[in-house]
Amino acid sequence: MFISGHDRLAYGELPDGNQVAEIDIPKPVKSKNLGDLPVAKFRQGFQDVAKGFFKDLDEIPRVALQYYDTPATGPKIHLAWGQHMQPDPPAASHAWFNPDLKKPGTTGTWFIGAQSLYSVNGYMLEIPIEWADKNTGGRSLGTGRYKDGGWSGMGPALFAYRPWEDTGAPAPPGTRLSEKVLLLYQNSQNSDKIEHCLKGYQHPDEWEGAAWIETKTGKSAVLFAGTKSTGAKYWYGYIHPQGPAYPCVDQAFVGQFPVCRSADGKPCPVADLRECAGHQSYRGWWSTRFDAQFILYDPTDLARVAQGRLASWEPQPYAVLDIDESLFLNPDNLEPEMLGTADQRRYRIGEITVDRGNGLLYILELFADQARPVVHVWKVRQ
Structure with missing residues (x-):
């Protein structure tokens, strides 16, 4: 399994972050005791495979x-x-490198057509070649992103x-690759209305990973994993010191865009549009509640x-699975100002991948073993 390490940090603080390593995959152990879990070993140590690429893309x-x-x-x-926050003018978002991390031969970079860079660079997946040949003209890699708000x-x-x-041969650097849209909802920068969106959508949603899963009996699904905002209200601002039921908006943005909404997408009452005193959390999109979820598409x-028979915003998940009961949920309560706590805990899960053969x-x-992550394993049933 290939993994990416600590992020680059801006302003020269850590210019060589996001290095890549390869680890082995130990036999999984089912336990709520962190001490019982096996520890993966390195097959290849961290290497800066993107050195010289994606310059100045180091702000989160x-x-x-x-x-x-x-x-x-x-x-x-x-x-x-x-x-x-993507740069202007835009910077190309995709590349490839060799599995021999000491000789990566990194090649690129490319754009995904004329798509917004906020929509293309958060997760990737392999598309079955038979499906790709039939529906996407042989384009067998999937890429996408969800950005809060x-x-x-x-x-x-x-x-x-x-x-x-x-x-x-690789496409020439700077190429705008021809893409096929498979899923794309209404962009909030184009409309203040909560419409043409994921059912139950809220601005603090997080979708961090995607995988195309298949069974030996021929069933398949496209799965997204993330930390879903499921609260009665959500807002741009801070955690309220009095508890999760109370919004605490950033007053500077009131009037610029709807900074607080109810779960049904309607604006919050005027009484909620004030910045609370004594807040200490990071600024961002918050909700009265979050849940770690899988959502599955047909x-x-x-x-x-892809065939033009449905609008890109029409598909909806056929199943939603809450996985919080399987998680450790930051038992050491690290970084509460950034992550939140209890029902308001953000960033519960990160990337995902699938081993189709097995x-x-x-x-x-994320943050399952202090600052270290834990890898959970699910069996794809037949």
Whole structure:
């Protein structure tokens, strides 16, 4: 399994972050005791495979990896890269490198068509080649991102792309790769209305990972994993010192956009549009409640989008699974000002990946063992 380490930090504080390593996969152990869990060992140590690439994209980076072996190119690790606030003019977001991390031969960078950079560089997945040949013109890599506030679209986004020529040669640097839209909801920068969005959408939602899962009996689904805002109210601002039931908006933004809404998308009453005293949390999108969730889409719906038979905002999940009961949920209560606590705990899970051959789904839980993550494993049933 290939992993990415500590993020780059801006202003020269950590210019060589987001290095990549390879680890082994120990046999999973089911236990709520962290001391019982096996520890993965390194197969290849951390290497700065993106050195010289994605310069100045170090302000809260968004990075995704996808191993993919195709006859055209041989084994490559595909890389998506962005940051919290994308630069203007835009910077290309995708590349690839070799699995030999000491000789990465990093190649790129490319754009995903003319898509917003807020929609393309948060997670990646492999699309089954038979499905891709039928529906996306052979584009067998998926990429997307969700940015809080709906700047990427009000729900997870997904695009199919292919960064190599028919000969297997990489596309020239700077190419705007031809993409196929599979899922893209209304962008909040284009409309203040909560419409053409994920059912139950809220601005503090987090979708951090995606995987195309299949069973040996031929069933399949596209799964997104994240920390879903499920509260009665959500707002841009801070945690209220009096408890999660009370919004605490950033007063400076009142009147610029709807800074507080109820779960049904309607604006909060005027009484909620004030900044509370004594707040200490990080500023951002908060909710009265969050839950770690899987949401599953039918690939048939995404095929209809690719074929132009459905609008990109029409597909909805056919199933929602709450996975909080399987998580450790920051037992050491680290970084409460950034992460929140109890029902308001954000950033519960990170990236995911799938081992189709063995039917295993791997999910990264953040801050599970102090600042260290824990990898959870689910069996994909037949």
